[in-house]
């Protein structure tokens with residue numbers, strides 16, 4: 086029987102999202118519902134203080150915009166570090182101001198909906214900005230790279246476009262309105278001056294869901310994110326202290342070819358029910374799949390070449406990644422999954438991706454065309470702008 090588990094369902098208070106999103110807040114480990122102390126319990130001060138960026142365990146907003154920047158090649162060593170530090174200080178201040186405007190206006194006439202607020206003349210809906218640095222940056226600046234920060238290896242079946250890969254600084258902007266993310270992107274790019282130049286960008290959205298709410302669906306029509314780690318599992322497998330790593334993959338999907346398959350074949354390929362997201366041998370959406378379970382006739386209940394079997398944490402000693410993917414559609418012939426996943430060591434991604442290439446029937450419908458990895462810095466705090474841990 087499948088084991089019941091709760092997917093991450095963190096509902097940060099609006100204030101903690103906004104403040105951490107601005108990179109200026111002290112958040113307790115309380116970005117998850119499970120970890121937040123119940124009413125009457127000791128408050129966050131009683132727990133270890135955390136400075137973590139929002140946009141990792143934050144419930145998914147409707148849109149995402151990934152921005153990749155390159156540091157001016159002329160900037161190296163201490164001088165380069167100084168320039169980058171100045172940019173990150175400006176970014177930290179700008180993001181904090183946006184949030185303050187939003188807070189003020191929300192407390193004024195928009196009411197505390199917990200959903201959206203007005204700022205800069207448009208709807209700013211649950212905006213989060215999550216920043217990371219790419220693997221080549223620390224060396225160039227003469228800094229010690231965090232241990233797990235390395236370029237991803239190449240994988241069979243990839244068709245990567247270098248113009249959609251890598252980057253010295255990566256920003257994940259998420260909001261319920263694409264305009265809000267765009268406005269913030271324009272501000273960040275302006276404040277970067279000549280030090281950082283835009284390298285690539287990718288927008289993403291959550292397709293409308295027939296069930297309205299709940300786990301979002303991908304363009305293949307399946308719920309995507311059902312087997313995400315619980316809050317407790319995030320502490321163990323996603324966070325490395327207050328930092329984490331983000332893997333971005335722009336994965337083209339053969340949507341029409343997949344749609345032509347009978348639903349039962351689609352379910353065999355994915356390894357979960359299309360309508361409900363439940364395991365194939367029963368149970369409900371957030372139940373774990375046991376990839377080795379067999380029926381009375383001795384046949385595997387989840388096909389050996391299914392995606393969830395190739396991706397199963399049981400093949401990685403229980404290690405889990407937190408997937409927070411969006412869909413993309415860049416014209417009629419290029420649509421797919423903007424795969425976004427956070428984990429404490431990107432080596433996990435590489436292991437799962439290799440298994441996908443070797444033993445996953447879903448791989449025939451996917452092709453990675455863009456790829457990047459970043460070290461997601463600890464969040465900012467009073468007197469500690471983003472990047473303080475890395476740049477001093």
Ligand code: HEM
Pocket residue numbers: 303305307308309310311312313334336355357362374392393396397398406422424434437438441451
């Ligand atoms: C390329 C397009 C992809 C699609 C359309 C896709 C779709 C899905 C779906 C529908 C599920 C089952 C529901 C869920 O738990 O979310 C799933 C599970 C999962 N996928 Fe993917 N996926 C893709 C790529 C990847 C990649 C590149 C990785 C990592 C290398 C990955 C890792 C996982 C993991 C870890 C699970 C959960 C397995 C479990 O705990 O049972 N997926 N994916």
